[in-house]
Amino acid sequence: MRRLVVLSSILAILAPFVPGQQAAQPNAVIFSTSYQPHWPIDVNISPGQVLPLAVHGLGLQLERDVKAGGYPLPTELAGVSVRYGQLNDSKPIPILGIRRAYTSLWSTSASGGPDSSFVVITVQIPFEIFVGPFDQARYQFLLIYENGVLIGAASVLPSTAEPHVAGAGDTVSWVFPAIQGRSDLPLVQHADGPQVTMDNPAGPGEVLALYAYGLGLSERHPRPNTGEPSPAGYDMDLGISFEFGRNPKPAPIPRYQSNEQPPMDGLVFAGLAEGMAGVYVVRFKVPTIVPEGTPRCAPATPGTIDPGVVNNLMVNIGYTVLSPRPDRYDGAGICVAVPTTRTAVIDDPDAAR
Numbered sequence: 001m002r003r004l005v006v007l008s009s010i011l012a013i014l015a016p017f018v019p020g021q022q023a024a025q026p027n028a029v030i031f032s033t034s035y036q037p038h039w040p041i042d043v044n045i046s047p048g049q050v051l052p053l054a055v056h057g058l059g060l061q062l063e064r065d066v067k068a069g070g071y072p073l074p075t076e077l078a079g080v081s082v083r084y085g086q087l088n089d090s091k092p093i094p095i096l097g098i099r100r101a102y103t104s105l106w107s108t109s110a111s112g113g114p115d116s117s118f119v120v121i122t123v124q125i126p127f128e129i130f131v132g133p134f135d136q137a138r139y140q141f142l143l144i145y146e147n148g149v150l151i152g153a154a155s156v157l158p159s160t161a162e163p164h165v166a167g168a169g170d171t172v173s174w175v176f177p178a179i180q181g182r183s184d185l186p187l188v189q190h191a192d193g194p195q196v197t198m199d200n201p202a203g204p205g206e207v208l209a210l211y212a213y214g215l216g217l218s219e220r221h222p223r224p225n226t227g228e229p230s231p232a233g234y235d236m237d238l239g240i241s242f243e244f245g246r247n248p249k250p251a252p253i254p255r256y257q258s259n260e261q262p263p264m265d266g267l268v269f270a271g272l273a274e275g276m277a278g279v280y281v282v283r284f285k286v287p288t289i290v291p292e293g294t295p296r297c298a299p300a301t302p303g304t305i306d307p308g309v310v311n312n313l314m315v316n317i318g319y320t321v322l323s324p325r326p327d328r329y330d331g332a333g334i335c336v337a338v339p340t341t342r343t344a345v346i347d348d349p350d351a352a353r
Contacts, residue, residue: 035170035213043139043155046162048127048224049214050278052120052171053082053154054101058146060119067097067175073124073227073277082123083143090143094227094277096122097175120171124278126226127217131158162214163318163330166279172213176276179211186332187211188315198297198310201335205288207268210332212317215280218271230272230279238270239263239329241316242287244294247307248314250331258321270317282317290338297335311335 035052045051058080066078073094075081080098083090101118121144132138144152166173169183179187181195188196188210196202217223218236239253239262254263268283300308311333318329 035164035167035172043157044159044162045125045129045156046159046214046216047125047129047131048217048226048278049125049162050096050122050172051125051213052122053142053144054118054120054171055144055152056118058119058151060098060146062098062100062119065097065099065174068095071228071277072225075227079147080121081145082121083141083145084126084129085140090141091126093126094124096124096277098122099171099174101171122172122175124226127223128226129158131160159328161216161319161328163328164213165317165330165332166211166213173211176279178273178276179279186334188332188334196334198299198335201297201337202286202313203337204286204290204339206286207283208286208334209281209283210315210317211273212280212282212330213278215270215317216319224272227277229275229277232274233271235269235271237262237264238267238282239316239318239320240265240267240270240282240284242266243314243316244287244291244312244336245314246295246309247311248333250314250329250333251316252327252329253316253318253320255320262319284315286313286336290336294336294338296338309335312338 060078060080062078068074068077073096075092075094077095077098080095082093082095084093085091099120099122101120123142129140139155139157142154142156143150166179166187167183167185168179168181168187173179173187181187181189182197185195185197188202188208190196190200190202191207191209194200196208202208215236215238218234220236221231221234224230224234239256241251241253241263243251256262266285266287268285270282271280273279273281294312295309297309297312300306313336314331314333316329316331318327320327320329
């Protein structure tokens with residue numbers, strides 16, 4: 001993913017172009033727009049994407065995390081609002097929740113250490129955003145206001161998709177009670193609901209469900225409403241691939257021409273998750289044959305640097321076409337039960353016939 005360091009001095013540029021808003025305050029910094037804390041920030045967004053904004057320097061002092069009370073999602077929570085658009089033409093966007101962030105992972109040179117002024121504002125990018133050809137891509141802005149005062153900004157670049165497999169450890173999933181689970185694992189579930197883990201692995205040929213953000217729009221359906229529950233049956237063509245091995249990493253979907261259907265062998269359904277705003281569900285069938293030599297998942301060996309086998313199957317999802325745009329993909333590493341292989345010993349040669 002491309003990244004861009006956005007300096008707080010950009011606020012001085014933005015303030016004169018935002019009609020009816022008070023002057024910007026230079027002490028707030030958008031530290032990250034990613035699902036995991038890091039610097040510099042991610043800048044790619046997609047239509048309908050649920051996106052976390054980690055912000056430092058708000059005057060907000062939350063006594064508790066706050067969530068939207070229901071649908072349609074509000075455009076202001078706890079005095080905080082976020083707008084999207086060009087400098088002189090921005091619109092308010094929905095907010096799903098605001099969460100305090102005390103962990104040292106959010107420390108930056110801007111703060112010198114962890115403190116309660118770090119918050120994560122989870123928003124939904126409008127489905128209506130314009131995504132043009134690669135050579136016509138145009139940066140937009142996310143503008144954060146506190147009590148009507150512009151206090152932070154970041155430039156972002158719209159793209160058709162920014163796939164991200166959801167995990168309970170994300171700075172996003174806490175706002176969706178239906179997709180909770182172990183924080184160190186991707187949100188991949190068995191058909192009856194439990195999360196796929198090392199102790200509860202998937203079976204060969206089993207149909208599972210994973211959750212994701214940023215998969216974009218389908219040309220087969222009317223555009224969904226931003227800030228409202230997703231409709232049923234909103235499916236889309238999504239590429240999928242599988243790789244068995246010892247802790248395989250996410251990999252691009254095999255390339256295909258833009259006028260071809262992406263590789264979909266094993267895909268059961270991909271599309272918006274009914275009843276949740278901006279969340280996607282991907283149902284897929286685990287390959288029936290587990291290749292010979294695939295290791296069983298096992299924990300790390302104490303006292304060694306051996307990380308163990310935390311996953312033996314990577315499920316890759318995304319879109320990859322022959323175009324100037326970078327590949328758009330992500331993956332979910334899961335554990336699959338490895339069948340026990342038994343070799344029959346035949347004493348009677350005639351019995352082998």
